[in-house]
Amino acid sequence: xxxxxxxxxxxxxxxxxxxxxxxxxxxxxxxxxxxxxxxxxxxxxxxxxxxxxxxxxxxxxxxxxxxxxxxxxxxxxxxxxxxxxxxxxxxxxxxxxxxxxxxxxxxxxxxxxxxxxxxxxxxxxxxxxxxxxxxxxxxxxxxxxxxxxxxxxxxxxxxxxxxxxxxxxxxxxxxxxxxxxxxxxxxxxxxxxxxxxxxxxxxxxxxxxxxxxxxxxxxxxxxxxxxxxxxxxxxxxxxxxxxxxxxxxxxxxxxxxxxxxxxxxxxxxxxxx
Amino acid sequence: xxxxxxxxxxxxxxxxxxxxxxxxxxxxxxxxxxxxxxxxxxxxxxxxxxxxxxxxxxxxxxxxxxxxxxxxxxxxxxxxxxxxxxxxxxxxxxxxxxxxxxxxxxxxxxxxxxxxxxxxxxxxxxxxxxxxxxxxxxxxxxxxxxxxxxxxxxxxxxxxxxxxxxxxxxxxxxxxxxxxxxxxxxxxxxxxxxxxxxxxxxxxxxxxxxxxxxxxxxxxxxxxxxxxxxxxxxxxxxxxxxxxxxxxxxxxxxxxxxxxxxxxxxxxxxxxxxxxxxxxxxxxxxxxxxxxxxxxxxxxxxxxxxxxxxxxxxxxxxxx
Numbered sequence: 001x002x003x004x005x006x007x008x009x010x011x012x013x014x015x016x017x018x019x020x021x022x023x024x025x026x027x028x029x030x031x032x033x034x035x036x037x038x039x040x041x042x043x044x045x046x047x048x049x050x051x052x053x054x055x056x057x058x059x060x061x062x063x064x065x066x067x068x069x070x071x072x073x074x075x076x077x078x079x080x081x082x083x084x085x086x087x088x089x090x091x092x093x094x095x096x097x098x099x100x101x102x103x104x105x106x107x108x109x110x111x112x113x114x115x116x117x118x119x120x121x122x123x124x125x126x127x128x129x130x131x132x133x134x135x136x137x138x139x140x141x142x143x144x145x146x147x148x149x150x151x152x153x154x155x156x157x158x159x160x161x162x163x164x165x166x167x168x169x170x171x172x173x174x175x176x177x178x179x180x181x182x183x184x185x186x187x188x189x190x191x192x193x194x195x196x197x198x199x200x201x202x203x204x205x206x207x208x209x210x211x212x213x214x215x216x217x218x219x220x221x222x223x224x225x226x227x228x229x230x231x232x233x234x235x236x237x238x239x240x241x242x243x244x245x246x247x248x249x250x251x252x253x254x255x256x257x258x259x260x261x262x263x264x265x266x267x268x269x270x271x272x273x
Numbered sequence: 274x275x276x277x278x279x280x281x282x283x284x285x286x287x288x289x290x291x292x293x294x295x296x297x298x299x300x301x302x303x304x305x306x307x308x309x310x311x312x313x314x315x316x317x318x319x320x321x322x323x324x325x326x327x328x329x330x331x332x333x334x335x336x337x338x339x340x341x342x343x344x345x346x347x348x349x350x351x352x353x354x355x356x357x358x359x360x361x362x363x364x365x366x367x368x369x370x371x372x373x374x375x376x377x378x379x380x381x382x383x384x385x386x387x388x389x390x391x392x393x394x395x396x397x398x399x400x401x402x403x404x405x406x407x408x409x410x411x412x413x414x415x416x417x418x419x420x421x422x423x424x425x426x427x428x429x430x431x432x433x434x435x436x437x438x439x440x441x442x443x444x445x446x447x448x449x450x451x452x453x454x455x456x457x458x459x460x461x462x463x464x465x466x467x468x469x470x471x472x473x474x475x476x477x478x479x480x481x482x483x484x485x486x487x488x489x490x491x492x493x494x495x496x497x498x499x500x501x502x503x504x505x506x507x508x509x510x511x512x513x514x515x516x517x518x519x520x521x522x523x524x525x526x527x528x529x530x531x532x533x534x535x536x537x538x539x540x541x542x543x544x545x546x547x548x549x550x551x552x553x554x555x556x557x558x559x560x561x562x563x564x565x566x567x568x569x570x571x572x573x574x575x576x577x578x579x580x581x582x583x584x585x586x587x588x589x590x591x592x593x
Contacts (some may be wrong), residue, residue, distance in 0.1 A: 008398070015393050019407045025467065026410065028433055029422045037431050086318035089376070093311025101315060104322050111330065112528045112576060114549045115569035118556055119329035119336060123458055142325040149318060174310050204416020205531045210557065221417040228421065237425050244425075247418040255413035259406065263475070 026248070033241040040238025050238035054246065057227055057239065059216050064223040067133060068202055071219050074137035075201035077196050079144040083193055086145075087152025087186075088178055092164070103150070109146045117210045124211060136211050136219075140201045148193045155189030156182065191261040199251055220247055250251070313459035313544035336566035343560040344450055355567035359555075372547045375458065375528035383466050384518055394474070395481045405478075409471035416468060420535035423464040427451055427536075457537045461545065464532060469525075473518045480514025481507070520583055524576065548572055 034046050041049035055061045089095070090102055120139055121130070129135030159182060167177040208222045218226065224243035228235065255262065338352040359365055390408050394401045411419065427433050427450035435448045450460040484507065492502050508515075530549040533539060539546040546554075552572070556565035 011393065012400070015404050018390070018393070019404055022407055022411060022467065022471075025422055025426055026414075028426065032431075032433075082317040082321055085316075086315045088309045089314035089318070093307055093314065095308045095311035095315065098311070098315070101319055101322065104327070105318060108322070108326050110324075110577065110580060112569070112572050114528065114530065114552045114575045116329050116331060118324070118552070118562060118565050118569055119332035120325065121324075121556075122336070122562065123329055123332060131475070138321075139325060142321050145318065145321060148556060157281040174307075174314075199415070201411060205415070205417035205535075206553075209534075210553070221415060224421060225417060228424070228535075237428060237431050240421055241425050244418050244422045248414045249423075251415065252410065255302065255410070256406070259409075263405075 026252075029241050029244050029248075033238065033245050037238050040236055042238050046187065050236075050242035051246075051256035053236065053239040054227075054242045058223065059218075063216065064220045065207060065219060065246070067217055068219040068221075071133050071137050071140070071208075072198050072201040074134065075140040075144070076197045078137060079148050079197040080190060080194055080271055082141065083148035083152045084183075084186075084190065086149045087189075088182065090149065090153045091156030102153075105149050106146050108143065113143070113206060117207060121210055131214050131217060133212075133217060133219075136208055137201070139207055139211065141197070143207075144193075144200060145199045147196060149264060150184065151189050151193050155186040159185045188261050191258060195254060195258050195262055198254065203247070230232050278500070291452060299520050333566045333569055336563055339563055341561070341563035341566070343556065343562055351563070355563045356571075358561075359568050359571065362551070362555075364543060364551055364554075365366065367543070368546045368548050368551045368578055371458075371545060372527055372529070375529060375545075375547065376523055378446045378462050379459070379465055379526045380519065380522050382462060383469060383522055384473060384515070386470050387477055387518065388515075390470060390474040391477035391481055395478060405471075405474075408474055411468050412471045414468065416531040417535055419468045420532045421465060423460070423467075424536055427460055451537055452541060454541060457545050461532050461536055465526075465529075469522075473522065476518050476521075477511065477514050480511045484510045516583075518579070523579070523583075527576065527579075528572075 033050055034042070034048065036044045036046070041053040043049075048189045086105070090098065117139075124130045124132075124139070127135070129138070163185065164177050164179055167181045168174070172180065198247050202219075203221060204219075205221045205225070208219050212218055212222065215223070215226065220243070224240060224247060227243060228240050315342075336347075337355055338350055340351040340354070342348065372422040394405045394408070413524045414422070426434055429435050429447035429449050429452075432450075434450065439446075439449055449456070451457045470513070488506055488510070489502065492506055497505070528549050529547050530553070533545050533547055533550055534553070537545045539550055548568070552565050552568050555568060556562050
């Protein structure tokens with residue numbers, strides 16, 4: 001018993017040492033955002049001075065938070081809606097062009113982000129969606145489709161056919177069967193897809209950098225990055241650290257809340273190579 | 274790419290006779306109606322893929338052959354000038370070289386550490402779940418946010434890393450982590466590894482848990498050492514997961530942007546300019562969408578070629 005415990009000790013030392021390294025930057029940033037630093041709004045003691053700077057920066061923190069929230073909600077809604085219907089179609093129906101469409105959807109993964117953003121910048125201009133949060137959400141939702149559609153197709157295929165058929169026999173249309181019977185059955189898949197889409201939309205940097213030119217419409221990551229670059233020569237580390245906290249906290253909380261579903265989504269074969 | 278799994282699933286569950294198909298009179302129209310309905314459910318996907326993927330792909334091809342200043346719009350064909358301009362740019366080959374170097378370093382360090390993490394947390398001993406969560410946690414933070422975080426962490430004046438090193442007596446003066454080409458590269462690699470190691474750990478963990486226990490037991494019965502078990506059982510059976518990680522890691526690193534845009538801004542002395550940063554500079558700083566499109570097409574071609582080679586390599590080693 002003693003030798004077994006001793007045999008495990010190095011394992012725990014390595015694991016704990018790595019855990020400290022992984023946690024250190026997050027903990028340090030949270031602490032630094034409220035502690036005193038020269039050249040910031042928090043010159044002495046502890047407090048929320050840096051957060052106050054952030055509140056009043058340019059269009060204001062609430063504006064940027066609102067932009068980010070709107071883009072994230074739109075992206076999650078679009079991704080869930082399209083991949084729910086698409087996953088149902090790919091898993092349960094036969095129709096002409098089915099395999100081609102599925103392969104094209106997966107092919108989005110193969111094309112570099114930047115390759116598509118240049119023409120999308122021009123295309124959204126023609127659709128009068130340039131510099132608009134809706135246009136940005138449509139683009140972000142498109143980039144989510146390969147993973148989302150794949151995940152929803154697997155989720156639907158895992159539901160026993162008998163369940164849907166009994167609903168059809170009872171007089172439901174396919175839409176009724178989808179809404180009443182299938183929707184509850186594929187909820188874990190929807191949660192994984194939704195979390196994925198939220199994290200991607202909330203954190204995305206390069207798409208708004210290219211597609212949004214009006215600083216009033218910038219999502220939070222863009223605004224915080226600009227804050228660092230445009231503070232008139234003097235670098236405000238404190239406000240940037242506060243910005244990172246505001247950016248990271250929703251993601252960390254949501255991940256901790258939903259990690260069971262998320263990890264299960266991975267384990268259930270979404271990534272079988 | 275991962276189409277295999279669902280296909281196998283359908284093969285295992287042959288479609289049972291549908292109640293609707295039992296009466297032969299109704300079968301044909303019902304099948305027809307199901308086709309229409311399937312098309313209906315797939316329609317939003319089709320619209321998205323056409324408007325936001327296929328159309329832009331065609332457009333970028335056209336743009337790469339046309340003179341296209343950012344503000345003036347299409348000025349007509351000037352092929353193949355955009356492509357020759359790209360090749361003549363003094364930053365092109367340095368950016369290609371740097372991107373390849375960065376990809377090689379990140380891939381080796383990141384996948385090595387991810388494998389170590391996966392091995393550390395694979396067994397369900399007490400605390401394994403806690404460590405998994407901790408290692409993954411940076412993955413929930415966005416790459417741009419993480420880059421801003423490390424930018425503060427690396428600051429020679431207010432960042433803690435420099436002070437820790439001074440305190441330990443390892444250095445005498447404040448360290449400029451982003452000041453020289455080599456240290457800027459290594460500092461960025463450290464950030465990327467911190468952010469993504471947990472994600473690849475999760476992929477490798479899935480692979481580890483699919484190796485049957487019996488195989489390990491048999492090897493232990495035969496008296497194999499830990500090192501032997503790792504080399505001749507774990508590594509070969511983990512190959513599909515390692516291959517997927519390799520594919521994702523290489524593709525992601527070749528397209529690196531956020532971390533360099535935020536952390537190093539391409540500096541010092543343009544030593545950390547990646548290919549995607551070059552696309553961004555061409556389009557939105559030098560205001561030439563045509564050249565940026567040409568560069569995009571070259572990157573797309575290189576990636577498709579690389580992926581085709583990797584798939585071929587994978588398939589060949591599957592057969593052997």
